[in-house]
Amino acid sequence: MRTSLGAMLAIGLAGLQLLAVLAVVFSSYVSSERALLDHARDLLRDVGANTIEHSRGFLGPARGAAELSARLAQDRVIASDVPELLERLLFQQLQLAPQFAGVYHGNEEGEFVYVMRAGEIAPFRTKIIRVDGEDRTVELIWRDNDYNVIERRMDPDDPYDPRTRPWYVRARDQLTTIWTDPYIFFSSRQPGITLASPVMDGPDRVRGIVGVDIEISDISDFLARLRIGATGRALIIHENGDVIAHPNKDLLKAENADGTLRFVDIRSFEDPIARAAFADLEASGRLPVAEETLSQFTYGGETYVSVIMPQISDNLPWTIGAYALESDFTQVLKANRLTNTWIAVFVAAVTGLAGLALANYIYKPVRAFAVRNALVAQGELDPSEPLPKTYQELERANQTLTEQIAARRETEMEYGRTFDMSSRGMAQIDPETSRFLDTNARIREITGYSEAELRGMTVNDLAHPDDPPFLLSGTDPSDPQEINYEMRCLRRDGETIWASVNAILIFNQQGKPLHFVLTLDDITASKLTEEQVAELSKDISNLSRDKTMGQVAAGLAHELNQPLTAIAQNADSALYAVNRMPDAEPELRLTLEEIAEQSIRAGEIIRALRSFIRRDEGIRTDFDLGELVEQTKRLVVAEARAAAVTITSDMGAGLPQVHANRIQIAQVLVNLMRNAIEAVSEKGSNDRRVHVHAALRDGKVQVCVTDTGPGVDPSINLFEDFETTKPAGMGLGLSICRSIVQTNGGRIWHEAAEPNGARFCFTLDIAAG
Numbered sequence: 001m002r003t004s005l006g007a008m009l010a011i012g013l014a015g016l017q018l019l020a021v022l023a024v025v026f027s028s029y030v031s032s033e034r035a036l037l038d039h040a041r042d043l044l045r046d047v048g049a050n051t052i053e054h055s056r057g058f059l060g061p062a063r064g065a066a067e068l069s070a071r072l073a074q075d076r077v078i079a080s081d082v083p084e085l086l087e088r089l090l091f092q093q094l095q096l097a098p099q100f101a102g103v104y105h106g107n108e109e110g111e112f113v114y115v116m117r118a119g120e121i122a123p124f125r126t127k128i129i130r131v132d133g134e135d136r137t138v139e140l141i142w143r144d145n146d147y148n149v150i151e152r153r154m155d156p157d158d159p160y161d162p163r164t165r166p167w168y169v170r171a172r173d174q175l176t177t178i179w180t181d182p183y184i185f186f187s188s189r190q191p192g193i194t195l196a197s198p199v200m201d202g203p204d205r206v207r208g209i210v211g212v213d214i215e216i217s218d219i220s221d222f223l224a225r226l227r228i229g230a231t232g233r234a235l236i237i238h239e240n241g242d243v244i245a246h247p248n249k250d251l252l253k254a255e256n257a258d259g260t261l262r263f264v265d266i267r268s269f270e271d272p273i274a275r276a277a278f279a280d281l282e283a284s285g286r287l288p289v290a291e292e293t294l295s296q297f298t299y300g301g302e303t304y305v306s307v308i309m310p311q312i313s314d315n316l317p318w319t320i321g322a323y324a325l326e327s328d329f330t331q332v333l334k335a336n337r338l339t340n341t342w343i344a345v346f347v348a349a350v351t352g353l354a355g356l357a358l359a360n361y362i363y364k365p366v367r368a369f370a371v372r373n374a375l376v377a378q379g380e381l382d383p384s385e386p387l388p389k390t391y392q393e394l395e396r397a398n399q400t401l402t403e404q405i406a407a408r409r410e411t412e413m414e415y416g417r418t419f420d421m422s423s424r425g426m427a428q429i430d431p432e433t434s435r436f437l438d439t440n441a442r443i444r445e446i447t448g449y450s451e452a453e454l455r456g457m458t459v460n461d462l463a464h465p466d467d468p469p470f471l472l473s474g475t476d477p478s479d480p481q482e483i484n485y486e487m488r489c490l491r492r493d494g495e496t497i498w499a500s501v502n503a504i505l506i507f508n509q510q511g512k513p514l515h516f517v518l519t520l521d522d523i524t525a526s527k528l529t530e531e532q533v534a535e536l537s538k539d540i541s542n543l544s545r546d547k548t549m550g551q552v553a554a555g556l557a558h559e560l561n562q563p564l565t566a567i568a569q570n571a572d573s574a575l576y577a578v579n580r581m582p583d584a585e586p587e588l589r590l591t592l593e594e595i596a597e598q599s600i601r602a603g604e605i606i607r608a609l610r611s612f613i614r615r616d617e618g619i620r621t622d623f624d625l626g627e628l629v630e631q632t633k634r635l636v637v638a639e640a641r642a643a644a645v646t647i648t649s650d651m652g653a654g655l656p657q658v659h660a661n662r663i664q665i666a667q668v669l670v671n672l673m674r675n676a677i678e679a680v681s682e683k684g685s686n687d688r689r690v691h692v693h694a695a696l697r698d699g700k701v702q703v704c705v706t707d708t709g710p711g712v713d714p715s716i717n718l719f720e721d722f723e724t725t726k727p728a729g730m731g732l733g734l735s736i737c738r739s740i741v742q743t744n745g746g747r748i749w750h751e752a753a754e755p756n757g758a759r760f761c762f763t764l765d766i767a768a769g
């Protein structure tokens with residue numbers, strides 16, 4: 001089925017717009033979500049990186065401070081064994097770095113100077129342990145910001161020995177700066193980390209250790225200040241699983257049985273989302289991660305995005321994780337998306353309607369054009385009628401169409417004229433009923449019926465009642481047969497005529513049969529000629545047989561007459577002699593008488609036979625020699641074609657009719673033409689012609705048959721009985737010709753033709769009057 005242009009335009013325009021809107025919405029739907037999630041991950045990654053930087057920046061100065069103090073003591077820039085000087089140095093360092101909780105120095109003797117921030121009495125407190133042999137004193141000093149002593153007292157009960165502390169032991173063993181694992185400071189109850197650096201007294205000898213306590217709760221404050229989406233958080237866990245920094249500092253600490261505080265492991269940490277964020281990695285033993293790991297997890301039916309950073313450094317084996325609700329980033333987008341979808345639906349509807357309107361606007365002139373064409377095709381509208389205003393293309397198409405219609409009409413008219421004026425009878429026949437649809441003047445003339453009469457007839461009504469019916473067939477368009485017949489027809493006036501009929505079935509473009517075109521020619525005249533030629537042929541062969549027999553008989557009579565006469569004469573002489581013999585046997589006389597009688601009888605029979613043959617002169621009539629030559633040519637045409645010989649004739653203008661026996665003259669012509677064809681075919685030449693020529697000469701018509709053969713053999717006695725050069729020849733043809741021509745009052749002779757060949761001529765009487 002073909003789709004209408006209007007429907008295609010409407011569907012096409014509206015559909016395309018809908019597709020365009022859908023494509024935009026869908027792509028923004030997908031790409032905006034992806035972009036936002038990428039953005040969220042970038043944000044989390046930045047949080048991780050910032051936290052690392054912050055932690056490094058926070059802890060970096062501590063290392064500088066500890067190592068500086070250790071170096072100063074080692075180089076004896078300050079006398080590490082003078083506690084007052086040491087105290088001053090440590091105090092200044094504590095003042096400079098607000099993240100330091102305390103700075104201290106212990107030595108191998110168990111002496112100890114410790115300056116720390118204090119909560120009560122004064123901002124700073126110093127503990128100095130002095131060891132002098134067995135004497136050991138512990139002094140506590142509280143100072144204000146200006147290093148003024150606020151209070152000073154001795155603490156004899158203090159058993160503290162720096163050399164037993166883990167930071168001291170590790171730094172002395174490793175002979176380098178060490179970091180302790182984070183722990184909760186005993187005095188400040190705040191999470192922190194201790195850094196210890198050895199003061200060397202020779203390459204392997206340690207004189208003492210400088211230590212710095214750094215409170216790391218500030219890192220938790222930093223984390224608390226971070227804004228990660230609406231609900232996002234970052235936290236730090238130590239390699240042993242302890243959560244050491246979290247926006248909610250209170251969650252970090254748990255109390256041991258002895259009242260001391262410790263960090264809480266991530267597995268039992270009280271922030272369940274934080275637990276979930278690390279749970280998978282923790283469970284699969286993938287912590288710490290080698291590189292930034294972005295992932296997703298769900299908690300409480302919500303999806304979170306997270307990033308886990310690799311450990312900060314060997315000294316700080318901390319893992320920073322950050323996470324946030326995915327919906328923090330996509331919520332707005334989702335709301336937006338709904339709005340966008342509605343806008344898209346609205347736009348699609350509006351543009352779809354606009355598309356339909358446009359399609360209608362575009363299609364309207366096309367529809368009008370189609371209607372106009374249908375009207376033109378039905379003949380209800382003249383194609384020259386002006387076309388309503390429309391598109392250029394349609395106007396051009398219309399022009400072409402109009403031209404084609406004009407051309408078609410012209411063709412139809414021409415066909416009509418050809419049909420009407422054709423010299424051949426023509427008709428259109430209904431293929432189903434075989435009835436005449438249309439007829440031309442000639443067919444009416446041939447059949448004698450009027451147009452109206454033929455319209456009421458079938459083609460078979462024309463067929464002669466004695467002949468089989470005329471059948472039309474061939475309704476298969478793939479096999480459009482042409483029907484050719486020669487049939488006898490009965491004219492309206494009852495006369496029988498011969499007609500040659502040709503019928504072709506015409507189909508329309510869809511292969512449906514339209515009508516037969518029938519062409520009918522009156523061939524009665526040529527049929528008659530054919531019949532005449534056949535008749536002539538029959539007559540000639542009868543005559544030929546008679547003539548041959550006659551000629552043989554005449555020859556025999558002529559040959560037998562003399563011996564018979566001799567027998568009769570001899571019998572007479574013998575009888576005369578016997579009659580004069582006295583004792584002659586009467587039986588002998590009787591026998592001789594019988595011989596004489598019988599020979600005379602035989603001679604009479606032969607005379608009768610000769611007179612019978614002579615008697616056959618036939619009836620002489622007046623006839624047209626040209627017509628006879630044409631008919632005799634048709635009798636030898638098959639032989640001529642087989643021998644590749646061309647027969648031409650030239651009767652000359654105004655040749656009068658001749659008076660002779662028509663069939664006998666035909667016999668002469670056939671004999672001469674056959675001889676000529678045989679003579680030409682003997683020769684291998686390319687010039688293979690036989691020419692029959694007639695002309696009026698000396699009051700007679702002279703007919704000559706000339707050939708391009710080898711000419712007559714000089715040894716032959718032409719026109720005599722039984723003279724032949726051909727193996728199968730009888731040698732009677734020419735002698736028969738001579739007797740016929742002579743019987744008809746003419747003369748026959750032979751001449752040599754130029755440059756080669758033979759010419760046989762004979763004369764005929766002109767018809768009287």
Ligand code: ADP
Nearest residue numbers: 675679711712724725726729730731733734758
């Ligand atoms: P047949 O044809 O049986 O031989 P014909 O009497 O017709 O008897 O011819 C006698 C002979 O005359 C032929 O055998 C042939 O040799 C010669 N003859 C007749 N017509 C021609 C011709 N057109 N050209 C050459 N020879 C001819």
